[in-house]
Amino acid sequence: MKKINNLFYILLSVTFMFFIGCSDLELEPEGSIFTEKQKEELTKIAPERLQAEVNGLYSGLIKYASISDWYGSTRHYDFGYAAAGLMFDASGQDMPSENSGYNWFRNSMRYTDRTAPSEITYFLWNLFYSHMKTANDILFTIPSDTSEPLLKAYRGQALASRAFDYLHLVQIYQFTYKGHESAPAVPIVTEETTPEQAANNPRATVQQVYDLIMKDLDEAINLLEGFNRTGKEMINQNVAYGLRARANLNMEKWTEAAADAEKAMTGFTPYTIQQVSKPSFNNINATSWIWGSDVSETNDIVTSGILNFPSMICSLTGNGYSPGYAGRYINQDLWEKIPTTDVRKGWWIDEEMQSPNVDMTWTITYNNEEYGIIDWFGWNEPYLNVKFGPYQDQYNNPTNACDLPLMRVEEMILIRAEALAMGGNPSSGKQVLENFVKTYRNPSYVCPVNDAKGIQDEVWMQRRIELWGEGFSLFDVKRLKKPILRKGINYPAPFSYDLPAEAPILLWLLPEDEINTNEAIDETTNNPIISVPSV
Template sequence: MFFIGCSDLELEPEGSVFTEKQKEELTKVAPERLQAEVNGLYSGLIKYASISDWYGSTRHYDFGYAAAGLMFDASGQDMPSENSGYNWFRNSMRYTDRTAPSEITYFLWNLFYSHMKTANDILFTIPSDTSDPLLKAYRGQALASRAFDYLHLVQIYQFTYKGHENAPAVPIVTEETTPEQAANNPRATVQQVYDLIMKDLDEAINLLEGFSRTGKEMINQNVAYGLRARANLNMEKWNEAAADAEKAMVGFSPYTIQQVSKPSFNDINATSWIWGSDVSETNDIVQSGILNFPSMICSLTGNGYSPGYAGRYINQALWKSIPTSDVRKGWWTEPVWGKDEDGEDVIVDYKTPLVDMTWTTTYNNVEYGIIDWFGWNAPYLNVKFGPYQDQYNNPTNACDLPLMRVEEMILIRAEALAMGGNTSTGKQVLENFIKTYRDPSYICPVNDAKGIQDEVWKQRRIELWGEGFSLFDVKRLKKPILRKGINYPAPFSYDLPAEAPILLWLLPEDEINTNEAIDEATNNPVIAVPSV
């Protein structure tokens, strides 16, 4: 467990705790140190080798929040991938990481609680009643960051809010938690965690009023509204979710059809990105070569596991449901059919209108086409995420990472309006978005609230594919996992019922060993790995 201590800011006073006067003096004499802590909120999301000391070596999924998103998506039904030892997200796909000693659950726990510790350090230092505009902005960013962490933790280690309000979630650690309290800190209920999330976001939104950020890697009021929209959606507070999503959208516009008619989603400067990680060429995850998001998901990178060793594909049934008039159908390759020597139908090639299929490169005097060079192994392979600087075969994986896009907020608003009783407006919001920005021929096929909710879910599965939302959506909507009869590797081609216990990660063994209030009996249950 990560608790707050005054020494964390390397400015410990003579006493064992800060007085209010000492806190006030600290904020005056050490603004640079506070700025460094705030910067740490964002660098912590793209941290390289965070668990290397714990594990004893560097795991190739250890590159921050984007890896967590891939773990979530691998655990669902929309991102099939190879059953290969080179697939660093295979354990999440086959659910073998749902144990207390699992390195994956330790990685997830460490990712969010370490990030939260940075937020708590800042909150410990800045008085809640500060009137200084800069300190208010720092405090607002820290509160929203902590809410971001808990919003993930509560969904990783428990089922959705509705119907599970009193279920055990995760321990709550704030800037006021002492080491003694952290050592005996039981799992708070889902309701208690959401109460803190909402309290933090309410204050953050107030503190960030008028704050003008210098880069979209920073949290501003739009981002805080977007995070609260997500929380309200989970709690089925429909009117509040719709209102927050609308406020989060102000100043942003979706990718146009033309902009997503090529591999994209790699540049924080896109008008649709409300919040993202700004990744530089000198960042450790880039300098590592292949321990980064593009290495694992981009099918056009010149340096990575994807696609030759572990491609990321879409659920073929979902892909087939996308109309040909929808530009997003080209975000994944389609099979080209021919006949084998016996006259049987076989896949002979792959294609997509988004990629220049005439591209070639020469190596050792041999010319290679795009499929052979990059190792495209099967149809339905994603080309949604473009390579760095949109340059095919670029070995530098310095692509930025989307954390919140305006398209997500539009879809939240459409669902929330419909479920909140305003079905016609919700349907219109959905139709306007899809027709204007994705498929000019689109007509929402349903009129009732539940039907619109399911249609929005389908659009989320397509639009937000690969961005870490799919598992949480399945849990929120209490949907089954359906993998049979589609393009999953045979050992993982099984279905799971809604709220299958295997979907929950277990709290890590290290937490059990250091927190007296948590043991095997109070952890999530150990469930046998599913089989065909």
Template sequence: MKTIYKLIAIAFGALAVAACSDDLDTRPEGDTMTEDQKKEIYEQNPEKLEADVLSLYSSMIELLAIEDWYGGQLHFDFGYAAVMLMMDSWGQDMPSEDSSYNWFASSQDMTDRTQTSPLGYFIWNNLYKQLGLANQVIATVPAESEDATSLNFRGQALAVRAFDYLNLVQLYQYTYVGHENELAVPIIAETMTNDEAKNNPRATVAEVYEQILSDLKEAIAILPETGVSGQVNRKVAYGLRARAHLLMQNYDQAYDDAVEAAKGYLPYSIAEVSKPSFNAFNHAWLWGNVISETNDVVLSGIVNFPAHMCSFTGNGYSPGYSGRYINSQLYSRIPDTDVRKGWWATVDEDGQWVAPNVDWTWAITYNGSAYNIAEWEGWQAPYLNVKFGAYNDLYDNATNACDIPLMRVEEMLLIQAEAKGLSQNGSVAEGKAILESFVQTYRDPSYTCTASSKEEFIDAVWFQRRIELWGEGQSWFDIMRLKKPVHRLGTNFESTVAWNLPAEASIFPLIIPEAETNVNPACTNNPIAAAPQAGQTY
């Protein structure tokens, strides 16, 4: 009934690989203006830096950033939200159709771990390009500047650079604890020349975290507490440092930073999440991509996050072609009293689509006639995501201009619980109290945490994170951080992509693209592991 765009998948043939030195350039081009000249101009008028700062955020939602490299359009090429989808696809909590319409299929089957993978190049380019833009701002504004506007811009760039390194270090090596001396990724300083960038070996995990903490320490000192929605402020920097300290098992510091980050924010209420939500910046979001109807990713029609993640969109791959589902075993563990069980729709014994605990209608009206939204949109299977609402909460909305969450206060509360429960200055009982307070107040009034040991408590928090942060790009990092296996057998994953992998399997770290190693021979690579085979337990 609705208009469906007929899509032709682009064959992954020979790649026109271009050197990525431009993406990794840490300095503004000097053919028209030197760094000293730029500094002089910015000192006279600091607002001129604003364009460079805004580019930090526009790069996160850039459309078709690797089109020239690939030689064609790729419908996963819509910014950092696509990286989030790739990461969630690697794990065990987001099954999807294994079909040619699923642009994240090679992430779901883990065949994207090659030197020439378009998805692998996309991730590297996305994060290092933003990092390079951050370096331009950092190089322009000296740390000793006394101008508040300039320091705000420098602080944003430092925090964004830390965000990029925090992602990179978790993607290209195992987690911090136990792997501190393993090779991670190259560190690119704002003072580095192109020649130095082309002879830049991988830093160790510990060295990358040292850079992250250094950047965030300075950012926190100079950023304002509040700012423009979608841009980094001091609270976001605290949140990023809370993530880093949790990864390093610096639990006291993680708790303190998560407390600071959460101040002034309020989680979604039970009423607010009893209907499709997570589509617009609100009181629970510390940071997110603010999307307007005029952004290129929206004007593209279907090359954007809602096209793949919103089951209510009138213009996309989901639903009908490649929907996003929850692991059926995980879903079965969610209590019926938990409002979040309504974030996924199932089919009852009468064959009717239902979602428990929801406060929204299934009806859609077209030309005066009423239709069931599930039938209208062509929903294909149970456990379908209805967490992410349509733009302006309008069913069948073809305008995919939903905002995208990058950090919510709920995550900070979960960090507080985990960190307090595992710290030397806390206890499991104190962690349980924080966890119970959050869940009982905002998700399930009947919830009780039954964990009696640290190991059980870790799993209790992890379970809450798997539900609460589903679809927001956090699940893979938790698998790596907690050293968890990936179990898909006996679930609703299609048989072609169902397997069980052990913790820290050899295929988990990504492969550095040859576009980098070709121009930077000092950058060694991770070993390539064979993709998992259907039905196997490793």
């Protein structure tokens, strides 16, 4: 028994430096010393000891300074998944920002990060493959046929986490599923991949990646049946259904997407009009949140001061880049299409630098001089967002410990509306959409179209508004094969250009480090190098 306990601790303590990509992952214990029987014995002894590994699935999404060793210093976008979401939104058409050295996401907005040596593509690759390594370590340890309830829950969370990673990777490095099923995506790494295989691991096709995503989520949903999580930072069956709804939406499996979205929604209700009549989206306890990152005041991304999501996007924080140095704005054309009866119009300030959602009477005294809200926070241009509230809803709070949304019930409602319409029932899809917007955002709303494609476009419009700043912009543009339209609105000159649908520059290149360590990938099998667009 002592020997088995020692082996268990060895298994959990074996760690390897993760430089980049799948080819550097140590995929099984050193020397492959564990047999299936030994693994079963290990997990039978004390399955709760795996809790630290499972916790790593969630801490890995809010990890601070993950590429500092590689880069040589800490980049100010290096604060986990929320930074990736800002990169995706900056690459779309709905989040203008200043052309400033303080804007840590300007390279994504300009597409200068679409090169193999790019630090951004390294960050994205490392973020998701490192997270996946944690999932694979758990899956290697827990047998697929375990009957232990706790181990089933751990395995289910790991499978759903891996699906989450691949669902991002396949959309970062290739175009959407439909029409690109045979296109090269990313290498597949599982708990069964050997180091030798990882060192010569070609890009799997989009279809192959989605096959694994669906396989993982199918098993995760079964394993998570009856699992009661202790916090919404953890993946449960609702989250797994939500991830599968996203995947089915991408694959245009409309019936399945609608059904999964409905199951994901169970037990959750949208923010009310009153709740979003002020800066919000900062608390995991909101009834709208299905899944989120629970950020504590002691987390490294918080104690760093300004290396976190609120610093970059909250226009009311007392400690950040936004808005005085690099604010996050909405596409002017999109804002003008939001009716005045819609509470969400107040998520951004108007041409007079006002918002009904903000206490415009707020003042602060500094050095015996009183400042109003506009001057103190440095609101310089209209259409600045005030969607995201400061920590504890306190204006000028210097602590940026806001929780981070990963999945909200509103997204699932919009998936269901689109999927019903495109799946042959546009009247039902329209009804779902109207019920949501009228009840929770705009009492005067009437969906202006009746046909399936028109409803899909109307849902996209609602997604652009509702999910602004939550990382969906680029993936929606790619999924729907829409152009990027930035000309003639509030994009600064270096970023003010249009791109056709599926412009090659939208794809990141696989990182140089992966090319150097994976024999199956080189410049000829990477995505094409595209010149940066000119204004």
